[in-house]
Amino acid sequence: MKGEVQTGCYLVFLAAFFDFFDGLAAxxxxxxxxxxxxxxxxxDVIxxxxxxxxxxxxLLQPGDFPVPGQEWAFTSFLVTVFSALRLxxxxVDDRQKNxxxxxxxxxxxxxxxxxxxIPDLFPQAGTFIGHPLFLLPLTLMLSYLLVAPLPLPSLKFSREDKAGNRFRYIFLGICLLLILFLKFAAVPVIVVLYLLSPVVLRANKV
Incomplete structure (x- = not known):
């Protein structure tokens, strides 16, 4: 099962690569x-x-599924529902052009x-990565963040936005360093930094 899940994860990363370049090509x-x-x-919904x-x-149902009495595992598909709502x-939202x-x-x-x-890189993390007390709250939090009215910057470079480009270069440089040292474990850190980026941008404008 582990190999099948990781194959699916590789395909998500591959999809993100093509998602980035299809916009550039268009x-x-x-x-x-x-x-x-x-x-x-x-x-993107898929x-x-x-x-x-x-x-x-x-991750919640590693064996034969569904496990009787553990229907709560279907909570994981809230990510699917809220991703569709987000997209x-x-x-239809003109405020999200830039x-x-x-x-x-x-x-x-x-x-x-x-x-x-992550457990392949940090074995101690394996004790909680697949635990319901970690995954279920994470699912709820990510589902909320998908539709939350939280303003976040675009990472697309723009000739008119020199200050924004400076932030993008710095952010991408930090991302590359994190990936170099942490590999796949860098991704959650990068997402958290991205969520905190509006605070940094506001501080620079003060």
Whole structure:
């Protein structure tokens, strides 16, 4: 089961790679369309909503499933539901052209996809990574952050936003250093830093 879950996690990371470059390709080729936007969101629901929900479910139900009396494990699919809500609201919200409200679905999906790899790097973490008392509150928290009215910066570089670009370079540099030293365990740290980034940006403007 571990190998199957990790394969699914690798595919989430691969999906995030293509999700980043399909936007670049569409802008470079001027191939943007409304239906393309909707299809992109549909793909994101699967890659960063359904698959991460299945990953949490399998961490909670490592054997044959579902285990009688443990139907609460289906709580993991709240991530799927709230990812769909997040993507639907993003498509119709004009306020999210150059920034975000709520945690982007790729960040949420990558956070979850990194979890099964962490015990390989830090064996002591294996005691709680798959524990319901960790996974269920995490599921609820991530589900809330997906739709929370939390303003978050876009990491797309812009010629007009030099101050924002400076932040992006610094943030991406920190991300690369964290990945170099922590590997997959860097992903949750990066997501937490991203969630805290509005505080840093506000402090720099004061």
């Amino acid at each position: 802008r470079a080729l001027n191939a943007w369309s409304s239906i393309g936007k909707e299809l992109d969101s549909l793909a 890659s960063f909503g359904l698959v991460p929900g299945l990953i949490i479910f399998r 639907a609201s993003f498509n 920034s975000f409200l709520g945690l982007p679905t790729p960040a949420c999906g990558l956070f979850i996809a990194s979890l099964p790899f």
